[in-house]
Amino acid sequence: MDDIVGAGAGGWTLDPAARHAMLLDAARTALAHGDHAAAVVLAEELLDELPDDADALLVVAEAAPEYGHGEVGALAAVQAAHRGAEVGALEARALLAACEVERALVSVDAAIARRPDDARAHLVRGLALELCRRDVEAVAAFARAASLDAAVCPPLLDIPADEWEPLLLAAGAGLDAPLRDALRGVSLDLLDLPPLELLRGLHPPPSPLVVALLLEEDGRPPRVEIYRRNLLRGAATLDELEERLRAALQAEAELLLEEDD
Numbered sequence: 108m109d110d111i112v113g114a115g116a117g118g119w120t121l122d123p124a125a126r127h128a129m130l131l132d133a134a135r136t137a138l139a140h141g142d143h144a145a146a147v148v149l150a151e152e153l154l155d156e157l158p159d160d161a162d163a164l165l166v167v168a169e170a171a172p173e174y175g176h177g178e179v180g181a182l183a184a185v186q187a188a189h190r191g192a193e194v195g196a197l198e199a200r201a202l203l204a205a206c207e208v209e210r211a212l213v214s215v216d217a218a219i220a221r222r223p224d225d226a227r228a229h230l231v232r233g234l235a236l237e238l239c240r241r242d243v244e245a246v247a248a249f250a251r252a253a254s255l256d257a258a259v260c261p262p263l264l265d266i267p268a269d270e271w272e273p274l275l276l277a278a279g280a281g282l283d284a285p286l287r288d289a290l291r292g293v294s295l296d297l298l299d300l301p302p303l304e305l306l307r308g309l310h311p312p313p314s315p316l317v318v319a320l321l322l323e324e325d326g327r328p329p330r331v332e333i334y335r336r337n338l339l340r341g342a343a344t345l346d347e348l349e350e351r352l353r354a355a356l357q358a359e360a361e362l363l364l365e366e367d368d
Contacts, residue, residue, distance in 0.1 A: 127153055127160070134166045143173040161192035168197040177205025177314065181214075194218075196228035203235055206312035208303060211235045226256035233260070237336070238303055238315050263339040264348060271297050271335065274345075278352040286360035293363070294330035295356075301334050316340075319355035321362050331359045 134149035150166040157163070164187035171180035180201030184194045199215035202208075212235045218228045233248030252260035266274070275295060279287060301320065306312045313320060318337045323329045333355060342348035 123156070127157060131160075131162055131166075134163065134170075138166055138170050143170040146170040147174075147176075147179075159190055161187045161190040164190070165192055165194065165197065168194065168201060172201040172204035172314070175204075175311065175314070177201045177203070177207070181205065181207075195222065195225050196231045199228070199231045199235070203231060203238075204314040204316065206303070206306050206315060208235050208238050208315065212239075224255055226252045226259040229255065230260045234316070238300060261343065263336070264342060264345065266335075266339070266345075266348070274349060274352060275333070278349050279356055281349075281353050282357055282360065285364065286357055289360040289363040289367075290331075290356065292328065294328065296330060296332045298332055298334055299336050301332065301337075305332075318351065319359055321359045329363065331356075 130149055130153040134146045134153065137143075137146035137149060147167050147170045150163040150170070153160055153163040154167075164183045167183035168180045168187060171177070171183065178201070181198050184198035184201055188194045188198070196215050196218045199211045199218060202211035202214055211231065215228050215232045215235065218225060219232065222228065229248050229252035233245045233252060236242075236245035236248055249260055253262070275297065279290065279295075282290075301313070301315055301317060303315065305320075305322075306315060316337055317334065319331055319333045321329060321331050333352070338348060338351050338355065342351050
Protein backbone atom coordinates (compact mmCIF):
# COMPACT_ATOMS: atom_id res chain seq x y z
CA MET A 108 0.00 0.00 0.00
CA ASP A 109 3.03 2.31 0.12
CA ASP A 110 2.36 3.39 -3.47
CA ILE A 111 -1.06 4.84 -2.53
CA VAL A 112 -0.62 8.24 -0.97
CA GLY A 113 -4.15 9.09 0.02
CA ALA A 114 -7.80 9.41 -0.82
CA GLY A 115 -9.89 12.46 -1.37
CA ALA A 116 -12.94 13.53 -3.29
CA GLY A 117 -11.39 12.10 -6.44
CA GLY A 118 -10.54 8.70 -4.92
CA TRP A 119 -7.22 7.04 -4.23
CA THR A 120 -4.11 8.44 -5.92
CA LEU A 121 -0.78 6.84 -6.78
CA ASP A 122 2.54 8.06 -5.57
CA PRO A 123 4.09 9.95 -8.52
CA ALA A 124 7.18 7.76 -8.55
CA ALA A 125 5.02 4.62 -8.75
CA ARG A 126 2.95 6.14 -11.57
CA HIS A 127 6.11 7.01 -13.51
CA ALA A 128 7.45 3.48 -13.05
CA MET A 129 4.17 2.01 -14.28
CA LEU A 130 4.14 4.23 -17.37
CA LEU A 131 7.72 3.32 -18.21
CA ASP A 132 7.05 -0.38 -17.75
CA ALA A 133 3.95 -0.16 -19.94
CA ALA A 134 5.91 1.71 -22.64
CA ARG A 135 8.67 -0.90 -22.60
CA THR A 136 6.10 -3.71 -22.76
CA ALA A 137 4.41 -2.10 -25.77
CA LEU A 138 7.80 -1.72 -27.43
CA ALA A 139 8.65 -5.37 -26.81
CA HIS A 140 5.32 -6.43 -28.33
CA GLY A 141 5.88 -4.33 -31.45
CA ASP A 142 3.17 -1.77 -30.61
CA HIS A 143 5.42 1.17 -31.39
CA ALA A 144 2.77 3.88 -31.49
CA ALA A 145 1.48 2.90 -28.04
CA ALA A 146 5.05 2.82 -26.70
CA VAL A 147 5.64 6.39 -27.83
CA VAL A 148 2.30 7.63 -26.46
CA LEU A 149 3.06 6.12 -23.05
CA ALA A 150 6.64 7.39 -23.02
CA GLU A 151 5.51 10.89 -24.00
CA GLU A 152 2.91 10.87 -21.22
CA LEU A 153 5.75 10.21 -18.81
CA LEU A 154 7.90 12.90 -20.45
CA ASP A 155 5.11 15.43 -20.02
CA GLU A 156 5.66 15.04 -16.28
CA LEU A 157 9.41 14.29 -16.28
CA PRO A 158 10.98 15.88 -19.39
CA ASP A 159 14.46 14.72 -18.35
CA ASP A 160 13.63 11.02 -18.02
CA ALA A 161 16.33 9.37 -20.13
CA ASP A 162 14.67 5.94 -20.09
CA ALA A 163 11.46 7.32 -21.60
CA LEU A 164 13.51 9.17 -24.22
CA LEU A 165 15.21 5.90 -25.15
CA VAL A 166 11.80 4.28 -25.71
CA VAL A 167 10.84 7.12 -28.07
CA ALA A 168 14.20 6.88 -29.83
CA GLU A 169 13.66 3.19 -30.53
CA ALA A 170 9.93 3.15 -31.23
CA ALA A 171 9.22 6.34 -33.19
CA PRO A 172 11.26 5.39 -36.29
CA GLU A 173 9.32 2.13 -36.56
CA TYR A 174 6.16 3.90 -37.63
CA GLY A 175 7.49 6.72 -39.77
CA HIS A 176 8.88 9.25 -37.30
CA GLY A 177 12.62 8.88 -37.70
CA GLU A 178 13.44 12.51 -36.96
CA VAL A 179 11.49 12.29 -33.67
CA GLY A 180 13.51 9.21 -32.76
CA ALA A 181 16.79 10.90 -33.63
CA LEU A 182 15.94 13.94 -31.51
CA ALA A 183 14.96 11.71 -28.57
CA ALA A 184 18.26 9.82 -28.87
CA VAL A 185 20.26 13.06 -28.79
CA GLN A 186 18.33 14.27 -25.75
CA ALA A 187 18.84 10.94 -23.98
CA ALA A 188 22.58 11.11 -24.68
CA HIS A 189 22.71 14.64 -23.24
CA ARG A 190 21.19 13.22 -20.08
CA GLY A 191 23.91 10.61 -19.76
CA ALA A 192 22.19 7.61 -21.34
CA GLU A 193 24.02 5.14 -23.55
CA VAL A 194 22.22 5.44 -26.88
CA GLY A 195 24.50 3.29 -29.02
CA ALA A 196 23.27 3.38 -32.62
CA LEU A 197 19.73 4.58 -31.84
CA GLU A 198 20.29 8.02 -33.34
CA ALA A 199 21.84 6.55 -36.47
CA ARG A 200 19.03 4.01 -36.84
CA ALA A 201 16.45 6.78 -36.51
CA LEU A 202 18.20 8.95 -39.08
CA LEU A 203 18.33 5.99 -41.43
CA ALA A 204 14.57 5.48 -41.02
CA ALA A 205 14.08 9.15 -41.88
CA CYS A 206 16.03 8.59 -45.12
CA GLU A 207 18.91 10.74 -43.81
CA VAL A 208 21.43 8.12 -44.85
CA GLU A 209 24.52 10.32 -44.97
CA ARG A 210 23.78 11.75 -41.52
CA ALA A 211 23.17 8.21 -40.28
CA LEU A 212 26.65 7.20 -41.43
CA VAL A 213 28.25 10.10 -39.56
CA SER A 214 26.28 9.24 -36.43
CA VAL A 215 26.99 5.52 -36.54
CA ASP A 216 30.71 6.06 -37.14
CA ALA A 217 30.76 8.18 -33.97
CA ALA A 218 28.89 5.43 -32.11
CA ILE A 219 31.40 2.82 -33.27
CA ALA A 220 34.29 5.08 -32.22
CA ARG A 221 32.78 5.14 -28.72
CA ARG A 222 32.01 1.41 -28.65
CA PRO A 223 33.80 -0.62 -31.32
CA ASP A 224 32.12 -3.83 -30.11
CA ASP A 225 28.53 -2.57 -30.64
CA ALA A 226 27.07 -5.13 -33.05
CA ARG A 227 23.94 -3.08 -33.72
CA ALA A 228 26.02 -0.10 -34.72
CA HIS A 229 27.92 -2.16 -37.29
CA LEU A 230 24.59 -3.49 -38.59
CA VAL A 231 23.22 0.03 -39.05
CA ARG A 232 26.44 1.02 -40.76
CA GLY A 233 26.05 -1.89 -43.15
CA LEU A 234 22.45 -0.93 -43.94
CA ALA A 235 23.44 2.67 -44.68
CA LEU A 236 26.41 1.66 -46.82
CA GLU A 237 24.24 -0.79 -48.74
CA LEU A 238 21.75 1.95 -49.58
CA CYS A 239 24.63 4.11 -50.81
CA ARG A 240 25.65 1.19 -53.08
CA ARG A 241 28.98 0.85 -51.26
CA ASP A 242 28.57 -2.90 -51.36
CA VAL A 243 32.07 -4.06 -50.41
CA GLU A 244 32.08 -1.89 -47.28
CA ALA A 245 28.53 -2.98 -46.46
CA VAL A 246 29.46 -6.66 -46.60
CA ALA A 247 32.38 -6.00 -44.25
CA ALA A 248 30.13 -4.12 -41.82
CA PHE A 249 27.55 -6.93 -41.78
CA ALA A 250 30.31 -9.49 -41.23
CA ARG A 251 31.65 -7.46 -38.31
CA ALA A 252 28.17 -7.22 -36.77
CA ALA A 253 27.66 -10.98 -37.12
CA SER A 254 31.05 -11.73 -35.58
CA LEU A 255 30.13 -9.64 -32.54
CA ASP A 256 26.57 -10.99 -32.16
CA ALA A 257 25.19 -13.50 -34.63
CA ALA A 258 21.63 -12.84 -33.44
CA VAL A 259 21.89 -9.18 -34.43
CA CYS A 260 22.91 -9.94 -38.00
CA PRO A 261 21.93 -13.48 -39.01
CA PRO A 262 22.72 -14.64 -42.55
CA LEU A 263 20.06 -13.93 -45.15
CA LEU A 264 18.28 -16.77 -46.91
CA ASP A 265 19.81 -17.52 -50.30
CA ILE A 266 16.90 -17.35 -52.74
CA PRO A 267 17.88 -17.85 -56.41
CA ALA A 268 16.58 -15.16 -58.76
CA ASP A 269 14.27 -17.56 -60.61
CA GLU A 270 12.48 -18.56 -57.36
CA TRP A 271 11.16 -15.11 -56.48
CA GLU A 272 8.34 -15.05 -59.04
CA PRO A 273 6.88 -18.39 -57.87
CA LEU A 274 7.22 -17.17 -54.27
CA LEU A 275 5.36 -13.99 -55.19
CA LEU A 276 2.57 -16.00 -56.84
CA ALA A 277 2.25 -18.28 -53.81
CA ALA A 278 2.08 -15.30 -51.44
CA GLY A 279 -0.59 -13.61 -53.56
CA ALA A 280 -2.63 -16.80 -53.79
CA GLY A 281 -2.93 -16.81 -50.00
CA LEU A 282 -4.74 -13.45 -49.93
CA ASP A 283 -8.48 -13.10 -49.53
CA ALA A 284 -10.35 -12.70 -52.82
CA PRO A 285 -11.03 -8.92 -52.49
CA LEU A 286 -7.34 -8.29 -51.88
CA ARG A 287 -6.31 -10.44 -54.84
CA ASP A 288 -8.79 -8.58 -57.00
CA ALA A 289 -7.38 -5.23 -55.90
CA LEU A 290 -3.96 -6.28 -57.17
CA ARG A 291 -5.19 -7.44 -60.58
CA GLY A 292 -3.66 -5.26 -63.25
CA VAL A 293 -1.14 -3.82 -60.79
CA SER A 294 2.48 -4.33 -61.78
CA LEU A 295 4.47 -6.09 -59.04
CA ASP A 296 8.13 -5.20 -59.49
CA LEU A 297 10.84 -7.04 -57.56
CA LEU A 298 13.93 -4.96 -56.74
CA ASP A 299 16.85 -5.59 -54.40
CA LEU A 300 16.57 -2.29 -52.51
CA PRO A 301 14.52 0.91 -52.68
CA PRO A 302 16.32 3.64 -54.65
CA LEU A 303 17.14 6.58 -52.40
CA GLU A 304 16.17 9.08 -55.09
CA LEU A 305 12.70 7.52 -55.24
CA LEU A 306 12.24 7.62 -51.45
CA ARG A 307 13.40 11.22 -51.23
CA GLY A 308 10.92 12.22 -53.90
CA LEU A 309 8.02 11.15 -51.68
CA HIS A 310 6.68 13.30 -48.84
CA PRO A 311 7.33 12.29 -46.19
CA PRO A 312 10.02 9.91 -47.43
CA PRO A 313 9.39 6.29 -46.41
CA SER A 314 11.98 4.38 -44.44
CA PRO A 315 14.64 2.74 -46.62
CA LEU A 316 13.86 -0.46 -44.69
CA VAL A 317 10.35 -0.60 -46.18
CA VAL A 318 9.50 -3.96 -47.78
CA ALA A 319 7.04 -2.69 -50.40
CA LEU A 320 5.72 0.58 -51.80
CA LEU A 321 2.57 1.40 -53.71
CA LEU A 322 3.53 3.96 -56.35
CA GLU A 323 1.00 5.99 -58.31
CA GLU A 324 2.25 8.38 -60.95
CA ASP A 325 0.12 10.74 -63.02
CA GLY A 326 -1.29 9.09 -66.11
CA ARG A 327 0.11 5.65 -65.30
CA PRO A 328 -1.43 2.57 -63.67
CA PRO A 329 -0.44 1.96 -60.04
CA ARG A 330 2.47 -0.38 -59.37
CA VAL A 331 3.97 -2.00 -56.31
CA GLU A 332 7.71 -2.21 -55.82
CA ILE A 333 8.83 -5.08 -53.58
CA TYR A 334 12.30 -4.99 -52.02
CA ARG A 335 13.93 -8.38 -51.71
CA ARG A 336 16.73 -7.63 -49.29
CA ASN A 337 14.43 -5.87 -46.85
CA LEU A 338 12.04 -8.82 -47.03
CA LEU A 339 14.85 -11.28 -46.35
CA ARG A 340 15.82 -9.51 -43.14
CA GLY A 341 13.84 -11.08 -40.34
CA ALA A 342 12.93 -14.23 -42.29
CA ALA A 343 14.69 -17.29 -40.92
CA THR A 344 12.82 -19.78 -43.11
CA LEU A 345 11.20 -19.90 -46.53
CA ASP A 346 7.77 -20.04 -44.86
CA GLU A 347 8.53 -16.88 -42.89
CA LEU A 348 9.69 -15.16 -46.07
CA GLU A 349 6.46 -16.09 -47.86
CA GLU A 350 4.44 -14.81 -44.92
CA ARG A 351 6.35 -11.51 -44.92
CA LEU A 352 5.74 -11.18 -48.64
CA ARG A 353 2.04 -11.97 -48.20
CA ALA A 354 1.75 -9.36 -45.45
CA ALA A 355 3.42 -6.78 -47.71
CA LEU A 356 1.02 -7.54 -50.57
CA GLN A 357 -1.93 -7.39 -48.19
CA ALA A 358 -0.92 -3.95 -46.91
CA GLU A 359 -0.60 -2.53 -50.42
CA ALA A 360 -3.87 -4.13 -51.56
CA GLU A 361 -5.66 -2.59 -48.57
CA LEU A 362 -4.31 0.82 -49.58
CA LEU A 363 -5.74 0.34 -53.06
CA LEU A 364 -9.12 -0.64 -51.64
CA GLU A 365 -9.15 2.40 -49.37
CA GLU A 366 -8.50 4.64 -52.38
CA ASP A 367 -11.32 2.99 -54.32
CA ASP A 368 -13.70 3.62 -51.43
